[in-house]
Amino acid sequence: MTNTPRSRRLASRLLGSQEGIVFVLAATAFVVFALALPGFATPGNLVSLVRSVSVLGILALGMAIVVIGRGIDVAMIATMVVSVSWAFVIARTGYPLAEALVIGGAFALVAGILIGALIAYGDVPPIFATLAAGSIIYGLGRTFFFTLEMQNVPPGNDWFDFIGKSRVLGVPVTVIAFAVLCALAHFALTSTRFGWQTYAMGSNPNTARTTGVPMRAMVIAHYALSALVAYVAGLILASSASAINARLYNSTMIYDILLVIVLGGIGLNGGAGRIRNVVLGTIFVGILLNGMTILDVPFTIQNLVKGVVLLLAIVFDSLVNPRDEQTSQQGDL
Amino acid sequence: MTDVVEFRDATKAFRGNPAFRNVNLTLRKGEVLALVGENGAGKSTLTKVLAGLYRLTSGELRLEGAPVQFASPAEALRCGVAMVFQETNLIPSMTVAQNIFLGAENFFNRLRGVNIAAQQHLQSLNFPVEPTALVSSLGAAKKQMVEIARAVHHKARIFIFDEPTATLTPEEKQHFFALIGTLKKQDASIIFISHALEEALTIADRIAVLRDGQLIVADDAKNFTRERIVQAMVGRQLTAQLYGGETARRRVRKRGEKVLALENVTMGKAVRGATLSVYAGQITGMFGLVGAGRTEMMKIAAGVLKRDFWHGGRIKLRGEPVRFRVPRQAVERGVAYVTEDRKLDGLFESMRMAQNVFLGRLAMGANPVAYVTMAEARRQSERWLDALNVRAIDKNAKVIELSGGNQQKIVVAKSLIQNPSLIIFDEPTRGVDVGAIAEIHHMIQSLADAGAAVVVISSYLPEILSLSDRILVARQGRIVEEMTVDEATEEKIMYAAVH
Ligand SMILES: Nc1ncnc2c1ncn2[C@@H]1O[C@H](COP(=O)(O)OP(=O)(O)OP(=O)(O)O)[C@@H](O)[C@H]1O
Numbered sequence: 001m002t003n004t005p006r007s008r009r010l011a012s013r014l015l016g017s018q019e020g021i022v023f024v025l026a027a028t029a030f031v032v033f034a035l036a037l038p039g040f041a042t043p044g045n046l047v048s049l050v051r052s053v054s055v056l057g058i059l060a061l062g063m064a065i066v067v068i069g070r071g072i073d074v075a076m077i078a079t080m081v082v083s084v085s086w087a088f089v090i091a092r093t094g095y096p097l098a099e100a101l102v103i104g105g106a107f108a109l110v111a112g113i114l115i116g117a118l119i120a121y122g123d124v125p126p127i128f129a130t131l132a133a134g135s136i137i138y139g140l141g142r143t144f145f146f147t148l149e150m151q152n153v154p155p156g157n158d159w160f161d162f163i164g165k166s167r168v169l170g171v172p173v174t175v176i177a178f179a180v181l182c183a184l185a186h187f188a189l190t191s192t193r194f195g196w197q198t199y200a201m202g203s204n205p206n207t208a209r210t211t212g213v214p215m216r217a218m219v220i221a222h223y224a225l226s227a228l229v230a231y232v233a234g235l236i237l238a239s240s241a242s243a244i245n246a247r248l249y250n251s252t253m254i255y256d257i258l259l260v261i262v263l264g265g266i267g268l269n270g271g272a273g274r275i276r277n278v279v280l281g282t283i284f285v286g287i288l289l290n291g292m293t294i295l296d297v298p299f300t301i302q303n304l305v306k307g308v309v310l311l312l313a314i315v316f317d318s319l320v321n322p323r324d325e326q327t328s329q330q331g332d333l
Numbered sequence: 334m335t336d337v338v339e340f341r342d343a344t345k346a347f348r349g350n351p352a353f354r355n356v357n358l359t360l361r362k363g364e365v366l367a368l369v370g371e372n373g374a375g376k377s378t379l380t381k382v383l384a385g386l387y388r389l390t391s392g393e394l395r396l397e398g399a400p401v402q403f404a405s406p407a408e409a410l411r412c413g414v415a416m417v418f419q420e421t422n423l424i425p426s427m428t429v430a431q432n433i434f435l436g437a438e439n440f441f442n443r444l445r446g447v448n449i450a451a452q453q454h455l456q457s458l459n460f461p462v463e464p465t466a467l468v469s470s471l472g473a474a475k476k477q478m479v480e481i482a483r484a485v486h487h488k489a490r491i492f493i494f495d496e497p498t499a500t501l502t503p504e505e506k507q508h509f510f511a512l513i514g515t516l517k518k519q520d521a522s523i524i525f526i527s528h529a530l531e532e533a534l535t536i537a538d539r540i541a542v543l544r545d546g547q548l549i550v551a552d553d554a555k556n557f558t559r560e561r562i563v564q565a566m567v568g569r570q571l572t573a574q575l576y577g578g579e580t581a582r583r584r585v586r587k588r589g590e591k592v593l594a595l596e597n598v599t600m601g602k603a604v605r606g607a608t609l610s611v612y613a614g615q616i617t618g619m620f621g622l623v624g625a626g627r628t629e630m631m632k633i634a635a636g637v638l639k640r641d642f643w644h645g646g647r648i649k650l651r652g653e654p655v656r657f658r659v660p661r662q663a664v665e666r667g668v669a670y671v672t673e674d675r676k677l678d679g680l681f682e683s684m685r686m687a688q689n690v691f692l693g694r695l696a697m698g699a700n701p702v703a704y705v706t707m708a709e710a711r712r713q714s715e716r717w718l719d720a721l722n723v724r725a726i727d728k729n730a731k732v733i734e735l736s737g738g739n740q741q742k743i744v745v746a747k748s749l750i751q752n753p754s755l756i757i758f759d760e761p762t763r764g765v766d767v768g769a770i771a772e773i774h775h776m777i778q779s780l781a782d783a784g785a786a787v788v789v790i791s792s793y794l795p796e797i798l799s800l801s802d803r804i805l806v807a808r809q810g811r812i813v814e815e816m817t818v819d820e821a822t823e824e825k826i827m828y829a830a831v832h
C-alpha cells in the first residue's frame with residue numbers, strides 16, 4: 001500500500017490507538033459545541049472549563065499511578081472528604097488552620113498506608129479493600145470527626161482562598177496546580193526507580209516479585225500517594241467552593257475518575273498508559289460535562305451520556321485494534 | 334501425496350521488517366514436516382500465519398489448493414488447523430477438562446459428562462492427567478499434554494507443534510512421538526518445530542530449514558544429517574560439538590566456600606526434608622524427574638516460595654540462618670533465580686527488552702526517587718544483550734515481540750545483570766537454538782570460573798553431565814544422591830532418579 005493518501009494514513013494513525021480515538025472525539029465534541037453553543041468557545045468559558053475539571057484531573061493522577069501498578073483505589077473520595085472536613089473541624093476548635101491542615105494530611109496519609117498494607121500484606125484484592133476502606137473511612141468520619149455534611153472553610157483564613165479562587169497571570173491557580181502535579185507525576189513515572197517499578201508491577205507482578213522489586217513497599221506507596229493526592233484535590237475543591245461537602249462520597253465522582261482513566265487510554269489491567277493519557281481524558285470529560293451543562297442537560301441524562309461514551313470508547317478500541325495482530329498474546333482463544 | 338498447505342512467495346513483516354520473506358513451502362497429506370532454524374529465524378511466525386494469528390503481508394497461503402486468509406485462530410480451527418503453542422496457552426483458573434473442551438462446548442455442559450469424556454480422551458492418549466485438576470496446579474509437562482489433548486480433541490487435520498518437546502521428560506517425549514505416529518496413521522499432517530535436531534531427524538518425513546526469515550532448504554529427512562542441518566541453519570560449519578563430544582573429561586572445578594545449605598527443608602507435599610549444599614566456584618547440577626521437587630527447593634532458597642513455618646527445616650546462606658519472606662531479601666544478598674516458566678514470572682512482556690534487563694539492576698536499589706533514563710537502561714543492558722546475542726527486529730522491540738529463544742535470553746540477562754553470587758538456573762536453555770545453547774553454557778561456565786555458586790536444574794541429562802562439577806539427584810521432594818561428575822554416568826543418575 002504505497003499510494004495511500006496522506007490523509008488516510010494520518011487518519012489510520014489517529015484512529016489506530018485509543019489515545020487517537022479519544023483525541024478525535026474530543027476535538028469533534030469541541031467543534032460541535034463551539035458551533036452549536038454560543039457561550040462555549042468564549043475565553044471565559046474555556047478557562048472555567050479547564051478549571052472545573054482540574055480537581056477531577058488531579059484525582060485521576062493519583063488513580064493513574066495506582067492503576068498502572070495494577071491496583072485501583074475507589075476510596076479516594078472518602079479519604080478526600082473526610083480528611084479535609086476533619087481538618088476544618090479541628091481548625092474551628094481553635095487551632096490555626098495551617099496546623100489543622102497538617103493533621104488532615106497526616107490522616108489521609110495514614111489512611112492510604114493502612115489501605116496499602118491491607119492489600120500488600122493481607123492479599124486482599126484492591127477493589128474490595130478500597131471499597132470497604134472507603135465506607136469505613138466515611139463512616140468513621142461522619143460518626144466521630146464531624147456530623148455536618150457541609151464543612152465551611154473556617155473564617156478568617158483568606159490565604160486559603162488563594163488556591164481555589166485567585167489567578168496568576170490570568171491563569172487560575174487550580175489549573176496551575178493541575179499542571180504542576182501532572183509534571184511531577186510524569187517525572188515520577190518515567191524517570192524514577194519508583195515509576196519503572198510501577199510499570200513493571202503492572203506488566204507482570206509475578207516477574208516483578210521474583211526480580212526483587214519491593215512489592216509491599218511499592219503497593220503501600222501507591223495507596224499513600226493516591227490518598228495524599230486526594231487530600232490535595234480536596235483542599236483545592238474546598239478552597240474554590242469555600243466549603244467541602246461530604247455528600248461527594250455518594251456522588252458519581254469516583255466513576256468520573258475512572259472514566260477519565262479509561263477514556264484517556266490507561267488500561268485497567270495495569271502496566272500501560274502515561275500522564276498525557278490522564279490529561280487527554282480529563283479534557284475530553286471536561287468538554288463533555290461543560291457542553292452538557294451549558295445545554296442544561298439533566299443530571300441523569302448526563303450520567304447516561306458518560307456511560308455510553310465509556311462503552312463506545314472500549315468497543316471502538318477493540319474494533320480498531322483486533323486482538324489478532326501485534327497486540328495478541330500468542331492467540332488467546 | 335497431495336499438498337494440504339502451500340505457502341507461495343509468502344512474506345510477513347512487522348513494522349516493515351520481515352520475520353520471514355518469500356517462503357515457498359508445502360505440507361503434504363499425512364507427513365511430518367520438521368521446521369528448524371535459529372532463534373528468531375521465523376519458524377513460529379510462519380506457523381502462526383497458518384494458525385490464523387497473523388495475516389501475510391504479501392504472498393499467498395493455500396489450503397488444499399484454495400487461497401485462504403484466516404481472520405482468527407478459531408476460524409483456522411474450523412478449517413482443521415490446530416496449533417499447540419510454544420508458550421502454554423491454557424486458562425489457568427479452569428480445570429483440565431474445561432480447557433480441553435474450550436471452544437467445543439455444547440450449550441449446556443454437564444460437568445460430570447465433561448469430566449468423564451475428558452478422562453476417556455486423556456486415557457486414549459495415554460496422558461496421566463487428572464481431568465478435574467486446575468490447570469494452574471499443573472507443571473509444564475502436564476500443561477503441554479493438556480494442550481495436545483485439546484488440539485487432538487478438535488479433530489484437526491493439520492497440527493502445528495511449536496517446540497512441544499522442550500518441556501517434556503524423555504518418557505513423556507516417547508508418548509508424544511507415539512502420539513504423532515497415531516495422528517499420522519489417521520492421515521493428519523503435522524508441522525513440528527524443534528531445536529532438538531535429533532528429534533527432527535527421527536520423527537520427520539521432511540525437514541525445512543529457515544535462516545533469517547528465508548527458506549534455505551526443504552528436503553526429505555533421509556537426505557539430511559545433523560551436520561547438514563546445522564550448516565543450513567547457521568550458514569557455516571559449527572565445529573564445536575555440543576554436549577560432551579570431547580572424550581577427554583574436562584577439569585572438575587574445586588568446591589569453594591559453602592554458600593547455600595538446606596537442612597531438612599519441607600514444604601507441603603512437594604519438598605519433604607530436602608538436605609543439600611551448594612558451593613562457590615562450581616556448578617551444581619540438579620537432576621530429577623518431573624515432580625521431584627527440584628524447582629521448589631530452589632525457589633524456597635531464593636525466597637520465591639516459603640517453606641513450612643513449623644518443622645520447615647533450616648536454610649543457611651554462607652553459614653547464616655535465613656528465612657526469606659519475599660524474593661527481594663534474597664536478591665539483596667546476591668541470590669538470583671532464573672525461572673523455568675518465563676511467561677509466568679520471567680518477563681515484563683509489555684516492556685522493551687532493555688527495560689526488562691535493566692529492571693533486574695534497578696530492583697536491587699532502594700532509593701525510590703533515583704533518576705532513571707531509557708538511555709541508561711540501554712547502556713547498562715547492552716552488554717548482556719550483546720553477550721547473549723539477543724536478536725529482534727529492532728532495538729526498541731517489546732519482549733512480547735521477540736522469538737521464544739530470545740525471550741529466554743532476556744530472562745537470563747535480567748538475572749545476570751544483578752551480578753549474583755548464587756545463581757540458580759532452572760532449565761536455562763529451554764527453547765534456545767543449538768548455537769545459543771553453547772553461548773549460554775559458556776556464560777554459565779564463566780560465572781562459576783569467576784567464583785559464583787551456580788545451580789543448574791535440567792531435565793536433560795546431557796546438559797547436566799556437560800555442565801556440572803557436582804550432581805544432585807532429587808526424587809520425591811528429597812535429594813537422594815550426590816556425586817561428582819567424574820563418578821556420574823547417565824545410568825547411575827537415572828537409576829537414582831527413578832528408584
Ligand atoms: N509480534 C511481533 N512484532 C514484532 N516482531 C516480531 C513479532 N513476532 C515475531 N517478531 C520477530 O520476527 C522474528 C521471527 O520470530 P519467530 O518467533 O518466528 O522466531 P522463531 O524462529 O520461532 O524463533 P525461536 O526459535 O526463538 O522461537 C524475530 O526477529 C522476532 O523478533
Ligand SMILES: [Mg+2]
Nearest residue numbers: 377419736737
Ligand atoms: Mg518460536
